[in-house]
Amino acid sequence: xxxxxxxxxxxxxxxxxxxxxxxxxxxxxxxxxxxxxxxxxxxxxxxxxxxxxxxxxxxxxxxxxxxxxxxxxxxxxxxxxxxxxxxxxxxxxxxxxxxxxxxxxxxxxxxxxxxxxxxxxxxxxxxxxxxxxxxxxxxxxxxxxxxxxxxxxxxxxxxxxxxxxxxxxxxxxxxxxxxxxxxxxxxxxxxxxxxxxxxxxxxxxxxxxxxxxxxxxxxxxxxxxxxxxxxxxxxxxxxxxxxxxxxxxxxxxxxxxxxxxxxxxxxxxxxxxxxxxxxxxxxxxxxxxxxxxxxxxxxxxxxxxxxxxxxxxxxxxxxxxxxxxxxxxx
Numbered sequence: 498x499x500x501x502x503x504x505x506x507x508x509x510x511x512x513x514x515x516x517x518x519x520x521x522x523x524x525x526x527x528x529x530x531x532x533x534x535x536x537x538x539x540x541x542x543x544x545x546x547x548x549x550x551x552x553x554x555x556x557x558x559x560x561x562x563x564x565x566x567x568x569x570x571x572x573x574x575x576x577x578x579x580x581x582x583x584x585x586x587x588x589x590x591x592x593x594x595x596x597x598x599x600x601x602x603x604x605x606x607x608x609x610x611x612x613x614x615x616x617x618x619x620x621x622x623x624x625x626x627x628x629x630x631x632x633x634x635x636x637x638x639x640x641x642x643x644x645x646x647x648x649x650x651x652x653x654x655x656x657x658x659x660x661x662x663x664x665x666x667x668x669x670x671x672x673x674x675x676x677x678x679x680x681x682x683x684x685x686x687x688x689x690x691x692x693x694x695x696x697x698x699x700x701x702x703x704x705x706x707x708x709x710x711x712x713x714x715x716x717x718x719x720x721x722x723x724x725x726x727x728x729x730x731x732x733x734x735x736x737x738x739x740x741x742x743x744x745x746x747x748x749x750x751x752x753x754x755x756x757x758x759x760x761x762x763x764x765x766x767x768x769x770x771x772x773x774x775x776x777x778x779x780x781x782x783x784x785x786x787x788x789x790x791x792x793x794x795x796x797x798x799x800x801x802x803x804x805x806x807x808x809x810x811x812x813x814x815x816x817x818x819x820x821x822x823x824x825x826x827x
Contacts (some may be wrong), residue, residue, distance in 0.1 A: 505759075506756075509756050513752070516749070517749070520741065520745055521741075521745075524737075524741050525738055533727075537707065540723070540725060544709045544711045544721060545711045547721060548711035548713055551721065552715045555715040555716060556715050557593075558593060558594075558651065558668065559715060562633070562651060562666055562668055565579075565586060565597075565653070565666055566653045566654065566655045566666050567656045568656075569656060569657045569659055570657045575659060576599060576661055576663050577609075579599060579663070580599065583597035583598075583599070584597075584609065592674075593670065594668055594669065594670065594671075595641050595648055595670070595671050596608065596611075596669045597666060597668045598668075598669075599663045599666060599667070600622070600652065600664065600666075600667045601661070601665075602658065602662045602664040603662070604616050604617035604619075607663070619636065620637065621635065621636040621650055622652060625652055625665065632653065633652060633653040634651075635649055635650070635651055635652075635715075635716050635717075635718070636650040637718070639669075641669055646672075647673075648670055648671055649669075649670050650668070650670070651670055652667050653665060653667075653668070701724055704727075705726060706724055706725070706726060706727065709722070709724075709725065762790055762794075763791065765790070766787075766789055766794040767794065769786070769789070770794075770797065770801065773786045785802045785805065786798040786802055788802070
């Protein structure tokens with residue numbers, strides 16, 4: 498048979514383990530269900546914001562090229578005069594342009610300092626031929642023949658062709674800036690990349706990785722991809738669960754302290770009263786229970802002491818009465 502003390506201790510342990518297991522399981526499910534989508538949404542927003550920055554950067558280049566392409570409609574330019582304008586732009590904004598060439602209607606690309614070549618078979622030139630109403634187009638990823646760096650070509654249609662049939666401005670835009678913006682997607686230590694229309698998205702492990710994508714308004718065929726580990730998205734969940742477990746352990750420790758105080762206030766006086774009873778049974782008639790503890794325990798000890806006094810008083814009277822009877826018989 499278990500004592501009250503053991504029953505209280507085992508009950509406390511059982512309740513504590515059940516409480517920890519229930520809270521841990523419930524919060525793990527709830528956080529996994531809510532935190533993961535929240536982190537995914539925040540990361541997607543970050544990817545969209547970075548895509549907007551890249552779009553904004555290309556938008557600035559398109560605005561500059563639009564001003565350049567509108568010049569022939571305002572003044573009578575020949576090819577050399579327009580080259581002076583392109584040179585001024587590249588000199589003013591040298592980090593954002595590798596070169597600016599002029600392209601004739603029949604697909605010959607001219608430069609003021611490099612040899613000419615044909616772009617008739619280039620997809621961006623053929624696209625402008627197919628859609629005469631389109632103002633500009635952007636090529637896929639290319640390598641510059643002048644300095645061998647990664648570029649894209651923005652082919653912008655002149656507002657009015659020149660007399661020598663020059664019809665387009667072809668600006669070679671370096672991708673170092675936009676690739677840097679894409680690779681800075683590191684909120685969860687993932688991998689960001691800028692992909693052109695001719696590049697397939699990376700293959701991922703759906704069990705472990707998540708692929709987030711945002712398209713670019715200024716570059717319709719281009720997109721920004723971001724690959725992030727799912728465990729990184731769940732990292733905040735683990736941190737919250739650990740914090741919750743710490744809080745639960747602190748609460749249980751406080752409850753344990755309360756249990757110790759409870760045992761001191763209730764169980765110990767009862768044990769003392771039991772010990773007193775055992776001593777009385779072996780002949781300790783002068784021993785009395787210590788009156789301590791809560792009011793109920795004190796009342797029990799006081800009543801026990803009064804009962805003992807009455808028993809001993811009745812025992813004394815009985816002994817005296819017995820002696821008197823024996824004396825009368827003698």
